[in-house]
Amino acid sequence: MAFPDEVLAETEEVALHVRPHWRTVLRPILLVLLAVVVTTVAWVMLPTNRGGRIGFAVVALIMLYQATRYGVRPLVSWRCTHYVLTEERILLQDGVIARERRDLPLNRINDHLLHQSLLDRMFGSGTLTIDSIGDQAAVLVAVPRAQQVQTLLYELIEQDRLRNPDDEEEEVDEPEPDLPAQRRWRLRR
Numbered sequence: 001m002a003f004p005d006e007v008l009a010e011t012e013e014v015a016l017h018v019r020p021h022w023r024t025v026l027r028p029i030l031l032v033l034l035a036v037v038v039t040t041v042a043w044v045m046l047p048t049n050r051g052g053r054i055g056f057a058v059v060a061l062i063m064l065y066q067a068t069r070y071g072v073r074p075l076v077s078w079r080c081t082h083y084v085l086t087e088e089r090i091l092l093q094d095g096v097i098a099r100e101r102r103d104l105p106l107n108r109i110n111d112h113l114l115h116q117s118l119l120d121r122m123f124g125s126g127t128l129t130i131d132s133i134g135d136q137a138a139v140l141v142a143v144p145r146a147q148q149v150q151t152l153l154y155e156l157i158e159q160d161r162l163r164n165p166d167d168e169e170e171e172v173d174e175p176e177p178d179l180p181a182q183r184r185w186r187l188r189r
Helices: 022-045 050-079 116-121 146-163 182-189
Strands: 012-018 082-085 089-093 101-105 109-115 127-134 136-144
Touching: 012 146, 022 050, 022 136, 050 182, 082 146, 101 127, 101 136, 109 146, 116 127, 127 146, 136 146
Parallel strands: none
Antiparallel strands: 012 082, 082 089, 089 101, 109 127, 127 136
């Protein structure tokens, strides 16, 4: 399922649109292939009498269930997961039937962390954790070209801060409460 352009504002442009890394679909594909192989072997090896047909039907149903649950379902879920970076926000969308979309404005991002295992480093993918104001975090799992995505995210955040300097919270010097001189001195230390 393609990412719908109508969720973007008129002036908003997509800087990056990716799905989770292709290596995340290797296991489901292998499981579907394994189910096909097991079903084929059962077809060839089991006798053609009534008992053999029942045995084949049982094997075929079990393999159909396994292929659907552990193969097709993750493939469809992968196909419907989108990570979109625009010049104003991050959009995370996933879900096949019931869809969940999360918007994270760039001006609310405090920190972003990239985690790469050895296998992730070999494939160039990684998990990007984005912390924002208000104890919210977004986790982008198996991001392809993770280091470039993190660099692009940093550049987009900096560009957004330059475009909208009013959005940053300025530190306001609050007047100190009226305290006795002795206590005021201790607070300033």
